[in-house]
Amino acid sequence: MRALLVVNPRATTTSERGRDVLVRALRTAADLSVAYTERRGHATRLARDAAESGVDVVVTLGGDGTVNEAVNGLLTASAALGGLPGALADRLPALAVVPGGSTNVFARALGLPRDWADGTSVILDGLRDGRHRVIGLGRADDRWFTFTAGLGWDAATIRRVEQARLRGRTSTPGLYARATFGQFFTGLDRRDPPLTLERPGETPDTDLGTVIVQNTAPWTYVGDRPVHLNSDASFDLGLDVLALRRLTVARSARTVTQLAWRAGDPQGKQVLRLHDVAEFTVVASRPQPFQLDGDYLGERQKVHFVSVPSALRVIC
Known part of the structure; x- marks a missing residue:
């Protein structure tokens, strides 16, 4: 399983040491690459490129803004993947969210723990067991939103x-x-x-x-x-x-x-x-x-x- 971890280095509830622990943990469940966002909108490009390169899972470490950007990258890639069979969700990489912001509404609405370390444990179990949930999204003109x-x-x-x-x-x-x-x-x-x-x-x-x-x-x-x-x-x-x-x-x-x-x-x-x-x-x-x-x-x-x-x- 190939995975990309998209890290917002300004995430408010994690440290560099914590990010290292997260990377090591995820590498026990997937062939993991790591990318750091450098500016607003960067996570969108990273997620889109990952989807178009055949990555299986995109993991985000950040707040709701990072999640939104990654989702928009994945759904933008769907235009390039539109010729493949199956429903929209089945054609795209899955998303895993490690809560790293101050509020983390999307992750908590999914039932994930507020703490990033506990959330990582849930995600690792899901990756190993192949467990996921299919959800609907909202679209505002050409932009997607999660909550x-x-x-x-x-x-x-x-x-x-x-x-x-x-x-x-x-x-x-x-x-x-x-x-x-x-x-x-x-x-x-x-x-x-x-x-x-x-x-x-x-x-x-x-x-x-x-x-x-x-x-x-x-x-x-x-x-x-x-x-x-x-x-x-x-x-x-x-x-x-x-x-x-x-x-x-x-x-x-x-x-x-x-x-x-x-x-x-x-x-x-x-x-x-x-x-x-x-x-x-x-x-x-x-x-x-x-x-x-x-x-x-x-x-x-x-x-x-x-x-x-x-x-x-x-x-x-």
Whole structure:
């Protein structure tokens, strides 16, 4: 079995010594090559090249951003592998995720341990036993995502957090909380909600201030605590949506309180929730912040979302 380990050397929860231990462990189960990412987007190229060269498994050591890049590399390679027989997932290398970031939503949603060493043990057992799971993915225009996407408030919050990290701040739940409230009170035009959600054959949902898309549950974690927007979201179903209509202070405070105390499934007149949706489009009256899997990707005015079942094999 041939495997490629894609390492983000800036992964926050591992050390050089830990990476050496991981490499030695993986080499007991596979013919392993190791590549280190050098810049944003590098993991995409590494995973694509690995798939096109016939590697059986791509292993990532990093956070959710590294996972997202690797997945996009694998699925980009599917165009070159499209002439082969079998379902999409069967034509591509499997993915194995060693959690190395600060939150690791995708790995934990798969049921992997939060600690990278424990996660490595699970992956080694899966490689040796040939155990894997086939999951669906989301696609936003030409970009794939594993667990979440968003336009509006949540993406603008991620932009603020990324800007703070560039100034040397550490990613913590407190930083996200301050960015969330700071964006709400100083960065949103709450009087003129810009977003519309369009579904084939349905009346458009208008006057939306933010749209959050889930491919699985939970939406995120605060420490060890999962946060649910749509607790029924699943890798085995279509996409789930939570959108907030006019972002008044009272209604938004109620939603945030529900998340803080109940940890899931917010309700109310301002809340639009959709479950197991195959396809929809979000249109903005003006450019809006856009994120995939917790990475800020700039501003968009229109994004087409599609659920793609049985898209990827994952060792877990």
